Structure formats: C-alpha cells, structure tokens
Amino acid sequence: MAMKNYTLKIQEIRKETKDTITLCFKQPGLRKIKYQAGQYLTLSLQINGRKYTRPYSFSSSPLVDSLLETTIKRIPDGIFSNHIHDTIQVGDMVEVMEPMGDFVHVTNETINRIYFWGVGSGITPLLSILKEVLISNPLVQVNLIYGNKNFESTIFLDTINQLLVQYESQLKVWHFHTQYTHDKKNHFVKCGRINQEFILHLLKDVVIEKTAHYICGPVDLKNTIKEALAVLECPKATIFSEDFELVKNPKDFEDILTQHVNIRFQGNDTLVEVLKGKSILESALDAGIELPYSCQTGSCNTCKGKLKEGNMRMIGLTKERKDLKKEDYLLCCSHPLTDDVCVEI
Ligand SMILES: Cc1cc2nc3c(=O)[nH]c(=O)nc-3n(C[C@H](O)[C@H](O)[C@H](O)COP(=O)(O)OP(=O)(O)OC[C@H]3O[C@@H](n4cnc5c(N)ncnc54)[C@H](O)[C@@H]3O)c2cc1C
Ligand code: FES
Incomplete structure (x- = not known):
C-alpha cells in the first residue's frame, strides 16, 4: 500500500531543556492526520543537498492535544537532530510520512x-x-x-x-x-x-x-x-x-564481507558497494539512491525489499517478524553474504 505523505507547518517551537525542543505542527486543513498515542511521525529534510529521514515519537496525545507534537534531542554529531535545532523555525514547512508504529496503548480490562x-x-x-x-x-x-x-x-x-x-x-x-x-x-x-x-x-x-x-x-x-x-x-x-536505535553486536558481522549488491529500484539496476558493517539501505542512500525508509531499526517495513538472487542476512532485529515471507528483507538491517546479491524494492 502506498505511503501517504504530508507537508506540515510548524506553528510553535518549545524549548524543553538545554538540548531538547518540541516541534508543534499544525494539522492540515482538510486531511487531518489521525494517530494513536505512542506512534511516531517520520520527518524528511534536505540537508547539504541530500534528503534525510528520521522518525520521532509523538509527545502529544490525540485525546489531549490539538497540535501534532514531536520532541527532539540534540545527539552529538547527529546530522538530523542538529540540523533541526540549528535551522528550523516557526512557519517552516516539513515533509512527513503518515504516522506509524505499534508502541501504543493496548486496552485490557484486567490491567489495574x-x-x-x-x-x-x-x-x-x-x-x-x-x-x-x-x-x-x-x-x-x-x-x-x-x-x-x-x-x-x-x-x-x-x-x-x-x-x-x-x-x-x-x-x-x-x-x-x-x-x-x-x-x-x-x-x-x-x-x-x-x-x-x-x-x-x-x-x-x-x-x-x-x-x-x-x-x-x-x-x-x-x-x-x-x-x-x-x-x-x-x-x-x-x-x-x-527502540530508538539499532544496537549492533560486532560478533554478528564476523562472516560478513564487503560486497557489491545490485539494487533494483523504480526499474533501474545499480551496482552498489556495501561495506562490511553498513546496511544495504545505508549503502544505497550513500550512493544517491533515494530508497524509502523510516525507523532504521527493522520495525516499520518501509524499506522492505525482495531478494532476487544471492544470499543475505538481517542483523539486529529486536522483534520477531513472523509476517515476513522467505524472500522479504528489511534493507535497513540487511547485509550481503554472497557476491551475487540482487534485491528489488
Ligand atoms: C521509532 C523511533 C522513535 C524515535 N523517537 C525519537 C524522539 O521522540 N526523540 C528523539 O530525540 N529521537 C527519537 N528517535 C531517534 C531519531 O530518529 C534519530 O535517530 C536521532 O535524532 C539521531 O538522528 P541524527 O540524524 O541526529 O543522528 P545520526 O547522524 O543519524 O546518528 C548519530 C549516532 O547517534 C546514535 N543515536 C541515535 N539516536 C540516539 C539516541 N537517542 N541517543 C544516543 N545516540 C543515538 C545513532 O545510533 C548514530 O550512531 C526515534 C527513533 C526511532 C526509531
Ligand atoms: S526503515 Fe523501518 S524497517 Fe527498515
């Protein structure tokens, strides 16, 4: 199913602590964005001529707050979070994806x-x-x-x-x-x-x-x-x-080598070098191929591709994914095991 995108206006920026701000987005006039408390909004920005995308959990709650609010902490040397802190202003328009995520309140009457x-x-x-x-x-x-x-x-x-x-x-x-x-x-x-x-x-x-x-x-x-x-x-x-980040265990990479991977995207084949330790998604983005993605932690499916040839492995998944078919791979966690990998997204 195609992902819905929106362009939202920043109505207010609140300083929370020395290194954290809340961006308050105005709801669109016509297509109001529906979300569940605990889900996240994926923001995309052009930074130094390249498009970057990062997910941020809602700190607002649909039952309580009228604006859509996300709260962003400055991460040392972080590309996106520093760009937001240093350049974003009230009135700016930001491209966002529809809300995603399954970290939501599960109603259960036995819980007190x-x-x-x-x-x-x-x-x-x-x-x-x-x-x-x-x-x-x-x-x-x-x-x-x-x-x-x-x-x-x-x-x-x-x-x-x-x-x-x-x-x-x-x-x-x-x-x-x-x-x-x-x-x-x-x-x-x-x-x-x-x-x-x-x-x-x-x-x-x-x-x-x-x-x-x-x-x-x-x-x-x-x-x-x-x-x-x-x-x-x-x-x-x-x-x-x-999880806000993927925690990688170096042990899982022992048998991974730097390989070339054929990435088939929008009908084009591109051979991309995938360095040991880098995911296929990161390598494609570095090569200028704008693959879709959001969480980069193997939970949202936005980067799901199909393995056409060769062998690869997903590393770092924190949740069991019974919904994925044998040929389905989340490229943000995928690493080639052979030199003939072809993947289509
Ligand atoms: C589902 C989800 C929800 C998220 N919600 C929020 C949120 O509400 N508020 C928020 O501030 N961030 C949130 N994040 C993290 C956010 O998406 C970015 O990863 C973070 O802002 C760093 O991006 P960057 O481009 O500045 O850093 P990058 O340049 O991408 O990375 C710099 C390094 O910082 C590490 N890093 C990423 N996040 C953290 C962290 N929290 N603490 C320490 N190191 C980190 C990365 O692993 C990387 O090694 C969320 C992430 C996910 C997956
Ligand atoms: S970007 Fe979310 S699963 Fe890969």
Whole structure:
C-alpha cells in the first residue's frame, strides 16, 4: 500500500531543556492526520543537498492535544537532530510520512496498574500514552519511573508536575538522577540508575498479572526492566517496548564481507558497494539512491525489499517478524553474504 505523505507547518517551537525542543505542527486543513498515542511521525529534510529521514515519537496525545507534537534531542554529531535545532523555525514547512508504529496503548480490562519506564528522550512516546491513559482510564493506577542526569535535563518536568497535581490520586512519579542532589523531603527522587532492586521492591505487593509495562530508553534500561519482570513472572504479553536505535553486536558481522549488491529500484539496476558493517539501505542512500525508509531499526517495513538472487542476512532485529515471507528483507538491517546479491524494492 502506498505511503501517504504530508507537508506540515510548524506553528510553535518549545524549548524543553538545554538540548531538547518540541516541534508543534499544525494539522492540515482538510486531511487531518489521525494517530494513536505512542506512534511516531517520520520527518524528511534536505540537508547539504541530500534528503534525510528520521522518525520521532509523538509527545502529544490525540485525546489531549490539538497540535501534532514531536520532541527532539540534540545527539552529538547527529546530522538530523542538529540540523533541526540549528535551522528550523516557526512557519517552516516539513515533509512527513503518515504516522506509524505499534508502541501504543493496548486496552485490557484486567490491567489495574500501568508502569511507564523511561530514560532521557525515551519519555516522548511514554508521555503521549500516559496522558491518554490518565484521561481515558480513571480507575487505572499510573506510575512513571524516569531516569535523567538531574532536574535541569529532565524533559517535560513541568508537564509531569502539572499532571501530578491534576491526577493526584491516580499518578505517581519516581525520578532517578545520576547527578543526584540529596533531598531529604522528597523520597520520590532516587540516586543513580533505575535498577533491579528498586523494581522488585516497587512491585513486591502488586498482582503482577494485573500490571502492564511500557519501556522506552537505551538498551540497558530495557534489559534491566525485562529481567526484573521475568523474575516476577510478569506475563510477556503485557510488556511493550520501543527502540530508538539499532544496537549492533560486532560478533554478528564476523562472516560478513564487503560486497557489491545490485539494487533494483523504480526499474533501474545499480551496482552498489556495501561495506562490511553498513546496511544495504545505508549503502544505497550513500550512493544517491533515494530508497524509502523510516525507523532504521527493522520495525516499520518501509524499506522492505525482495531478494532476487544471492544470499543475505538481517542483523539486529529486536522483534520477531513472523509476517515476513522467505524472500522479504528489511534493507535497513540487511547485509550481503554472497557476491551475487540482487534485491528489488
Ligand atoms: C521509532 C523511533 C522513535 C524515535 N523517537 C525519537 C524522539 O521522540 N526523540 C528523539 O530525540 N529521537 C527519537 N528517535 C531517534 C531519531 O530518529 C534519530 O535517530 C536521532 O535524532 C539521531 O538522528 P541524527 O540524524 O541526529 O543522528 P545520526 O547522524 O543519524 O546518528 C548519530 C549516532 O547517534 C546514535 N543515536 C541515535 N539516536 C540516539 C539516541 N537517542 N541517543 C544516543 N545516540 C543515538 C545513532 O545510533 C548514530 O550512531 C526515534 C527513533 C526511532 C526509531
Ligand atoms: S526503515 Fe523501518 S524497517 Fe527498515
């Protein structure tokens, strides 16, 4: 099915912390964009004569906010995030793809407590879902456990504090600070990283089958939470996580060599050098072939191609993909195993 694209106007830019801003897009006049809390918007921009595309989770929630909001943290040396921070202004038009993503609130009537686990910019989809749950599920106890350096670098601190007042009996928030300043009065601020001991203690008296967990942050956070939940025998069906980046294990690349790959796109064949460690998608983009893509983490399918000849392997997929046929490959995670690979997209 063809992907719908939109051009959206930036109505407001909000500074959240020293290195994070929120872009607030105006909804189009006619074709309003529908999305689910926790999904993401894919932005495309021309930077130094080349088109770059990056996904950003909604920090807004369709039930609460009228603008479409995405919150972007500056990544050291990151091409797209720095370009946004340094050049984008109110009134600019930005090309976006239709919302995507399956990190959304799954309604389940047996759940009476939801736990949101986040670190840094991982708060964006969590806040989107959290706002929706608070407004639409008043009987569900909502807990946010949020790791940052300190309060100055905590994205959405004011919003979270307002929600704490508005939903006093429904919402609880714990902050974990690696640059901790001791505050005797506030036992909701903890020192260090979110850790297993805390998780086991927090969940010790709850009926684990009645809890749901949403995780977004670095891979260490995801592993810590999932390991602790496994100790507590939490059902896997109520644990959801979102990955902002693909974590590559060098071991998986031991038998991969630099190869040439024939890429068939829009009826044209181009032979592209794919360096060891680079995905076929990255190599095609470097060669000026504008293949479609979004997440670059093997979850959205936008870069799906068909293997016509040769052998290749997908590396780094975090989710099991039973929906892919034998010849289907996500090119953002694909690496050639032979020197005769031909792939069509
Ligand atoms: C589904 C999804 C949702 C996302 N939502 C958000 C969001 O809400 N807010 C947000 O700021 N970013 C979000 N991202 C990350 C975003 O898409 C970009 O990857 C990020 O802005 C870096 O892009 P860049 O062009 O600046 O860096 P690049 O030039 O592409 O890369 C620089 C390096 O930074 C690494 N990197 C990417 N993301 C991070 C990170 N978060 N922390 C540390 N290193 C990183 C990359 O692996 C790469 O090695 C999301 C990613 C995905 C897949
Ligand atoms: S770009 Fe999303 S699966 Fe490859």
